[in-house]
Amino acid sequence: MKKFKYLVVALFAILMSCDGDDIDIPESVLPTNLMVTSINVGDGTVNFTASATNANYYHFDFGDGSSALNNEGVASKTYDMIGDNTYTVKVTAGSSQGKTTSETIDITVSVAFTDPVTVGFLTNEDSKTWFLAASQPGHLGLGPAREGIDGDWWYPKWFSASAFEKCGTEDSDCLCDDELTFSVDANGSISYTLDNKGQTYFNVGHKAVVGGAEDIDFCYDFDTSGVKSVVLSEVAGNVPEDQTTGIQMNFSDDGFMGYYVGSSTYEILFISDTELYVRTYDTENADLAWYHKFTSAAVVDGGDEESLETIYTNLVWSDEFDVDGAPDAANWTYDLGAGGWGNGEAQEYTNKADNVIVEDGVLKITARGSGAVGGAVHYYDDVTLVASGGETSSIEDFEGDAPVFTDFGGVSTAVIDNPDASGLNTSGTVGESTKNSGAEVWGGSFFDITTPLDLATYSSMEIKTWSPATGAVVRLKIENQANADEFFEVDASTSVAEAWETLTFDLSTAPAFNYDRVVLFFDFGVSPSGDAAYTSARIKSENLFEFTYGRVEIRAKLPSAGGTWPALWALGANFDEVGWPATGEIDIMEHVGNNNNTISSALHYPGNSGGNAIVGTTSVETAISEFHNYTVEWTPDSIKFVVDGELVHNSLVNNATTPFNSDFFLIMNVAMGGTLGGAIDSEFTEDTMEVDYVRVYQ
Template sequence: MKKLNYIAVCLFLALMSCDEDDIDIPVSVLPSNLVVNTQNMGGGTVNFTASASEANYYHFDFGDGSSALGTSGEVSKTYDMIGDNSYTVTVTAGSTEGKKISETLDVSVSVAFSDPETVTLLTNDSSKTWFLAASQQGHLGLGPARDGIDGDWWYPKWYVASAFEKCGTEDSDCLCDDEITFAVDSSGELTFELDNKGQTYFNVGHKAVVGGSEESDFCYDFDTSGAKSVVLSPVEGNVPEDETTGIQITISDGGFMGYYVGSSVYEILAIEDDFLYVRTYDTENADLAWYHKFTAEAAVDGGDENLETIYTNLVWSDEFDVDGAPNPSNWAYDLGAGGWGNGEAQTYTSDLENVKVEDGVLKIMAIAGEGEAAVHYFDDVTLIDAVGSSQTLEDFEGVAPTFTGFGGTETTVVANPDVTGDNTSANVAQSTKALGAETWAGSFFDLSTPVDLVTYPTISIKTWSPSVGANIILKLENQANADENVEVSVNTTVDNAWETLNFDFSSASAGTYDRVVLFFDFGVSPSGGITSGRIKSENLFEFTYGRVEIRAKLPSSGGTWPALWALGANYDEVGWPASGEIDIMEHVGNNNNVISSALHYPGNSAGNAVVGSTPVATATSEFHNYTVEWTPESIKFVVDDQVVHNSFVNNGTTPFNNDFFLIMNVAMGGTLGGSIDPAFTQDTMEVDYVRVYQ
């Protein structure tokens, strides 16, 4: 089109007596001297630089179906095909008049497979140890290979499935001691190490590796110490996407994952934060695939002691087989809030939504309601000497101090919301304790001059609280050394009104106290109106000595604190801990799948109780049996028939020789439950049965 326009112009000008010297007609020029350079940057990235004389643009055909067009001649391309690959690249330099030249070159690119998400799940970004999931069906399984008859997929058929079968017999129990650690080394490479305690469980077809003579699978002395490198790669073959991750692990130097079948390659069928499911192929029979389940939690460690009970006569039970409220012949309710000294957030009710029998199990449910943050106000922090003279430390009327909150509390200076009674000043400090805040949440502000407690042994503060009996703690600290501190606790006596509280520091030791720390409603976390259930057999079934077995599945939400326990029936006469307390099982959602048991009695109660804990990998997803065997001579705590800890020596001096009754509940927050998940809505403890044998 442009050329025709010039011809038209020339004809027109010819009629006007013009000549060629008056017109500058563009000439189409062919680009020349095309040069293409490449720089392999690693990881599949190649930088291309092209240059040519008289070129106005460059076109790159990268040889993998993609291309790029630009004017600078510089472009970066990242290839994503895994492995060592070669690509034929064509680079074209062209002019705007349609002239162009091309160069063809071959580039070689190596792309290593990477899957950061899988590496993170295997290693927790640094190091993670995996254990055989001995409590799970199919922890070691045998099934057909990936490609079955006519290429069809065969899902594994388990015939080696029982945890007892592998962990309870001498010829195979070494498998259950294995610890597998995946780690990321200093160079960022994935490593693997199997600690098999010097023994390996061998498939009988591979016994020649150690000169074995057994006619079946057996544990042989075979040490596998030492770290090995690991390569992740895609799985090839007939692999349905919903049955595998499509990723496999190859371990260097003949490394293997516990059970020896000659293979070092493991396909990852499923992986989660605490669960790893893999498949490998027997090198002696490629038609057979072995399946392994691992957990990131160690198995319950009961040593070699299985419970050999002396109590076999069932004397009382509840199987929870009638829907509705719990059987009133077996259970009564505890009702109320606060957890009786534990600073808990829930209110216990007898409502069916909190405690009910349904589908053959008892369900105790903690449910969040419509709550709100706890708001307190304070003003006029004042120093008072021995004769009543005073000096204002802070009245919030001038430049506001800088508040630092912690644990979920925020403090700011606001207009006085209640200009009546003890306080008619304009400005006050507002302390807001958020829903789910820590029970110890508070805030502080710093002083330019330390408080002189010798001259001023009393500090008064005007406070406004929404409730009577709220515990307010005033703590004085040294900014440079928080271990140097004193504190005084006072409870509010009115609600929704101002009052002046006096904090007596007359017995405090001398120090440099230049930080003021305030805790409002200490020991309580705003719950959002959480309700829950607590039932007991008090006055309905009480007993001395026996074996109590409770089968339960536990809640997992942050802040939940389920408990299965027993309390001395004379607690109302002698008080606690003189009555004694047997905590068969406790669990906290902020430390999932670790259960604890405890004994409370004089000299060993609250934070000084006799406590033991143990991992139970599926405590929140599966039912487990939690048992105590209580005799005149001992108290033993048991999980799934294995003694786990606390073989307490009982005698006539302890309170564990009188009647006790059973209690089951789900608490929220408090001294053990900790911080409640702000997103908490509800969670449930399910109990299949309670049985007492004597």
């Protein structure tokens, strides 16, 4: 250690003895005159310039945890925090000898929320026009605001799925004419124009805006001209992630989307190339949320506004039904049997000439009533909870408003006058359960109750029943509507025939679930045989003619009797592989005798099936007395429904995400009753759908 110290001293002495003119000793220089400027160029980007005397480098601390270092004194920073935010930026200038000086400046940066996917869907990357999806359930809906009274999520109550709920009455039809156009410029700014043809549909709570006198929602002359700007932002509040995109649209200058509730902010619940679904909040009533569903395809109702310009003119398949007898076996096969086909229908399908035949140049599908009740009929009444001490609580006695029954497996249920008001049961009305011939062994029905069963107080359930035979198994199943895995089942058997008795079902061992559904199976495990109450036919081209894309034209005259439900439709050929609704369903024409001369068409596919299908309706005044042409034009880009050459329902912009891009087969049938057919006329004997021809063009 000492030797090292002496060496340093010696070197220092040598250096000091040299001529000072031969050695350039650098001075310690401090950068001076530091100046910092900033330019906000938009979209969150700020350009910085720094200069100082004697500076060799510049360090930028951007105030958000990020920094940059360079020799030029120039830096660019893009901030990404949404909204208006202020940052303290520190710039340090340094010399090569380590001397530094610093300056700070405060900058305010505005960053608009954006989402390229949403912008692309909304504007189709340029300009796009949207229309009210008046043919779809939920096209205009009402529900409580974001948080329920206990913080629970509340769902909207939908208005009718019918296009004519809002489009067919004078006080609201102006809503269905609106065209909403969104455009985006090169800078990503969104503009919006509402063309409402001079009239606006006003919520009654906002009638003062136009000096309205009506105490209902009404169409008023109201000018909405002018272009509005639209800014996207994140949604704040108690919104479940799976119920929203997390994005809302904010319109300038009081812009709105067709229905006037005073709001200019719309939360996007769902958006795609073809559908836009939004929610907004009423400025006069903060507890109300309004729901709008839009489509990118214009819906034309009425049948007289636009003619179909087909792209398909080459006839590739047809049946002209010009040979009498059974339908051509090269073109058609049959669905046979009963069981309701998933819709609670009452008919049994056959291939008998009484139900399906070609004669006089037309195909005739005839639904017939046998004149007698088919299958097995049971009656029941006074569904009652019973406590161990004898205390009772009535669940349903069928004397007031009838419950809403849901039938399955070939069973039909109704409330009727008591057919045997004697013995144990002299009440006026009872439940009737008809298990049709050929029904599934598990066929039954259920009704829901508003107050869950109190099984802490009551340990059993009694039901008065009337059976045509002894030894019939009656199964009671209680369920939780919200969780199908929570249920309890117990059986009892009838001990008398053609008389009322009381069956008791032990519920003492039922798990402690929230039971608010009562399901009953009469003749459980048995499929009744014998003549069905109603017979009909369903023919199909499955495995004989299947096709992708084309124009299908069917000329038909329809039955009119109450309860008839004729249909001309197509089903995905991969039905046996993927099931329904994944396979897709195209309903070219449906009609019900309980609403004669109103024609509907529909599309069923995942997310839009059953009661949520895309549906369009139109009036055809002579549908039951004359032949009309029912057509679907199915292309890779769209599906359009047509009656007599006139477009009545432009329902879908087709794309790769739908199941409508592979083979389908044709089906024609007449069902009886069920979820759409409704009540069957008690005097029904028979009625026929006549089909003149079926033609497919590609």
